[in-house]
Amino acid sequence: MVNNRYKKLDIAARQLETAVSMFFKGQDRFSVITLAGAASGILTQLVINAGKQPFVDYARLYHNELFGSTPSRQKYNRHINDRFGINALKHHAAADTSTVEVAEDDAAESAITRAMVDYIELRGQREPFVVTFLNWMWVSRDGRKMMDQYETLPKKIKRLKK
Amino acid sequence: VNTHSKLHIATSQLRSAVFLFVSDQDRISAITLAGAADVILSRLLLNEGKENFSDHLMKKDAETTGIVPERGAHGRAVNNMLMINALKHMDPGDDDYVEMDLFVSALATVSKAVANYVGVAGDDADFVEALKLWARIHVPKGLDEHGDPR
Numbered sequence: 001m002v003n004n005r006y007k008k009l010d011i012a013a014r015q016l017e018t019a020v021s022m023f024f025k026g027q028d029r030f031s032v033i034t035l036a037g038a039a040s041g042i043l044t045q046l047v048i049n050a051g052k053q054p055f056v057d058y059a060r061l062y063h064n065e066l067f068g069s070t071p072s073r074q075k076y077n078r079h080i081n082d083r084f085g086i087n088a089l090k091h092h093a094a095a096d097t098s099t100v101e102v103a104e105d106d107a108a109e110s111a112i113t114r115a116m117v118d119y120i121e122l123r124g125q126r127e128p129f130v131v132t133f134l135n136w137m138w139v140s141r142d143g144r145k146m147m148d149q150y151e152t153l154p155k156k157i158k159r160l161k162k
Numbered sequence: 163v164n165t166h167s168k169l170h171i172a173t174s175q176l177r178s179a180v181f182l183f184v185s186d187q188d189r190i191s192a193i194t195l196a197g198a199a200d201v202i203l204s205r206l207l208l209n210e211g212k213e214n215f216s217d218h219l220m221k222k223d224a225e226t227t228g229i230v231p232e233r234g235a236h237g238r239a240v241n242n243m244l245m246i247n248a249l250k251h252m253d254p255g256d257d258d259y260v261e262m263d264l265f266v267s268a269l270a271t272v273s274k275a276v277a278n279y280v281g282v283a284g285d286d287a288d289f290v291e292a293l294k295l296w297a298r299i300h301v302p303k304g305l306d307e308h309g310d311p312r
Contacts, residue, residue, distance in 0.1 A: 038250035
């Protein structure tokens, strides 16, 4: 056996890069979701360790603005993973049904986006797979229109911090 | 929203895992994908009243120790040994690094999931053949106790 040391951030990066590559090649969406979800499972904690705000915490604060309560990080993390289909693709309990319902194209995009937000907090947005995904989003989601809509949001929503 | 069978989901992920492994493109992702597929496949076998790969390992443990391990604890121990959890999760206080033999962990995780897949669906799939061909070339006599090809 040859044991090597791997940095957790590099492990997350590798999985996210493969997820993005498979996404653009039109390959299996379930694999994309699982890989981006695994990257997020590491990146969330690394962003917290760096003293920054992970995607899930921004989402919790946004929930508070909308509904007046802040769910726990663990609970909201599970909620997001359920929404993106991440949990159903890697779990199967005895009582679970033999089928799942998931909009896999949307879920794959969402799962990558979530992981990418946290990855950028740690390593910026200069690596080719990051730039390519951001460019794809800008073009396919009409980035200019999205930013115009973003600018109309109340300041406190745009800059939600603990 | 589309409806997908769990078998289809597991098969799709395992297929990606095998090709990432045999091409040496990304063995970290191969572990994560094979690990996810294996959870589903292991349960599908049990639901069919069949034994899965973990059952075989548990029996071997019992032959050595005289104690049949609890299924959940045994599964977690195997997953930890193969580093499946460390590649998809990080808790507060966890080390920033993991130490592992990536080749051995990836080969073991992919092989375990493929063995369970064959138990559920047979061995006709292209990725099953791909792994068999890879093994005939790279580990024709299996691995020794140190995890090196014999």
